[in-house]
Amino acid sequence: MTLANSDRFVRTHLKTRHMVLLVELGRHGSILHAAEAANLTQPAASKLLSELEYALGVQLFERRARGIVPTWYGEVMIRRAGAALAEMDAAHQEVMELLAGLSGRVSIGAVMAPSTSLLPEAVTLLKSRHARLHVAITVETSKILLQRLRAGELDMMIGRVLDSDSAGELNFEPLTDEPHHLIARSGHPLASRSDLSMEDLARASWIMPPSGSILRDRLTSMFLSKGLDQPAETVETASLPVITSLLARSDMIVPLPQQVVEPYLKFGELAVLPFDLGLRMDVYGIITRRQHRLAPGAQAMLDTLREVAAKVPHAA
Template structure:
């Protein structure tokens, strides 16, 4: 069915104003013109008029109306994603201008997966703070997919992770840094840690701490079990939190799969141990990801340079892989 607005023609979308975009996000969040109007501090007729203006300017319906409220169309979803990014950029521009006006460098927001989040990113941040203590650094640790989504939305300046999906790939630049093999990690003194050799079959008797089902690592662990004719773990704790994982390991006989570098301090302190087993589970190379053609703020540019410098020291000479 033709979903275009009857009789509408493409107008100049540059006539969209900030108030249009703000209302658009409220409509998406609230799912109701009335509630969106209240959130935007305007009347419902004024909100309906602004929505009609947007649809007339673009020549497409942005929301479907139904008895329960409004829901964005495909066109609306595209504009909502770009509007959120645009408003975030405007907000950041105001912060950067204020910081530069006051003689400060501003801020940098980084997303990272676990392994570089335990060595590369902390070292790079320490380097930045030693040289530029006025830079505000924000760090988020998560899996690659949500981090890259936040990068594309403009919520993050840089991500140290992987591009897992082709969607949005053309909008991204990737600098590979290192691969990431995983090992089986247990508490110090675990029964398996006292064995000179460990086989995959020995793992079956123990419970596991696993990442959520939608993660790539979870799928690869399950594939590893199947390829070796083993039943996947039934005694399972699911978490994406490294602190929760390490503390669970220390007080139980549970197993987990992690990069050795992620738990190196615990191993050195004899709180955790790495089993002498080639698990055969790894992830693609992680690297520095940023938006293609996007001009980084002075603080984010400094952060990028520090990440590159620390990566050369960690990985170029056969360091953690």
């Protein structure tokens, strides 16, 4: 589609209800349920979808017995429609903020380590300056946060850019990397061992990060490179409250950045096992969307993050 044709498509064919329907179709995988969520009848939703496919000249969804599945073209349209709607929400929010002074809402995501240190400090400082600004925080893996950022559901995130496909859409301001240590309860049977081996660790009970995460993949590679099977006794979670509760009640071990559990180490509730995993995660940083102007509240959050990060001695 040429630039002129693209402009004609947006001005002549594309309407807000098309974008709302696309987003709901992506969420529900069903024309009926998407129509209900978009306050449309099913025939009206089917007609809107047909209009879009006709205007674009491509099939956006495959119709199957149990619903619909987006094609590659459909995935692009769903993602872009979500971002466009988020832009309009942000425009409305910005206008309201300008009318009422700096207030409104900023949505930020973070991976675990900065969510326990950098982010709380930045939010505290931000709220001391702009008490009416509402901050919504999501703690997740970089993969999930990137999906939400690209869809316009987050204003910014602290994490990692995982692939070259999305790198062109994003700004990345590096902060620091994450050396991981093995953490266990104080008094754990392995805590007093000076001769720990990978074989010992493979027989231990582990709290593992979610499947598909970078850390999980690197742990798998670590065991396989030593010719060892994966630990047989595992619990999978990324929730810090669950992790610390499990550690306190069992002999499980978990790989974590030390700063995440620093208060527990300080008061002697947890301990670092005497074994060097040699495991460092890639550098994480502040990530925003290129060519996207932040609302005043979100810009204030970004400026405060940069201010706090600049004071951290090990920040990149």
